[in-house]
Amino acid sequence: MMVSKGIENTDFVMPKDAYDIGKDMPTFNAYLTIIVRDSEGKIVKVHRQRSHSPTFNFISLFLPLQYFINCNCGVSVENTGGSTNGFIPCASSGCGNISYPNTATNAPTYLVMIQVGSGSQSNPYSAYKLASPIANGSGSGQLVYGTPSVSPSIYVSGNSAYFTISQTFNNSSGGTVTITEVGIITQVQITYSNSTNTVNFGQLLVWYDVLSSSISVPNGGSVTIYYTFTVNP
């Protein structure tokens, strides 16, 4: 079990009378681990940093019912195309909520990809798309996107628990491709339990990070990006 060395540096958000029990690592953390391989498959770089930024979309979708009851309001999420949709979940059959697998109908809400880009933006929380997405392909400046993978379960070790999301990208562009931003894109559909109607919110950026240092992927090489979400690390 790790204890943060940085706890003395907690900023003004830390209450002055917060009680130190000697285990002050934040109870939740997210990390980015990026592994770059050359054209022969050898690891040439491992990059690690904290992942900082759930987006407005994520927080809006994560809120519990009581939030919407208290404010008597909805939230508006924005997809990567810039279109917005209102979201007002509730617990009655006429309400639109996040779709759940159902053998008779299929309106999937699913992880689309980890997307990489070559830009940056200063306010990750309000981001709804990457600043400069790197296209999927083998043209100049492009990367071939692999299929995203998610842990089949949550791994528990002592008091810690975690799961990962990962994806590999191959560089067949003929030149080095540089990554400076990373995000998680999820397709969200809303369904109604009293009908087969659906509302497709489209692809939403739910998590976004600007890398602390850029990542260069050599021609013929690959990069694998791991997002790790953990409690009590």
Added chain:
Amino acid sequence: MVTPDLASEEDIAKLIIPDDLPNDEPSFKAYVEAKVYDKEGHLIQHHRQPMRSLTQYFLALMSIPLIGTYQGASTNSATGILTNVLGLPSAITGNSNSANIVWNWSIQLGSGTQNFSPSLTSLAAPILNGTGAGELSYGTLSVSRAGAMIFVSVTVYNLTSSAITVTEIGLQGTVIIQYSSGNKSTYNFLLSYDTFSTAVSVPASGMAVFQITLSFTG
């Protein structure tokens, strides 16, 4: 930096060593707070401490807005995290309409203590909602947000003739799967568990506000 090849997610996890990142601001902070008032409404105790212990069920719940509920675009089955950790069905069957998922939270107080585990399912000694001896009357939960901060609070009233001591607090989650015009399946989980570093005593005829703050500081 060059390392040996990596074979598994466990290898990747071992690469993540928080002590390696001392200058990198944590991405999340959470606090538990209690304000206690006497019968005349005077604030008599104000206690705050870092939240220490989210459970694996919190991770599983946050996986829904993060990775969705389906395994993929063409796989009409729930993610392994939802089925394996939360015990939700792989798919709703026999339902001609659509199915969907929604969740709510609540705050549970208790008078016991126990060792933390990511698999904890309940408080050691929950304080019941009521006016009998040792019980507190729970008010309506309040949830608000400010940017990437979420505030969850509940006011409790001690309508008994004796002080009631609160030593533990948990954020509970209720997941509801709705299908077939009104049918529901409900699942309950403990999302966090903390013991107070100093017990919180709610006097007879007094009240207290307990708040959990989740801050994704970005």
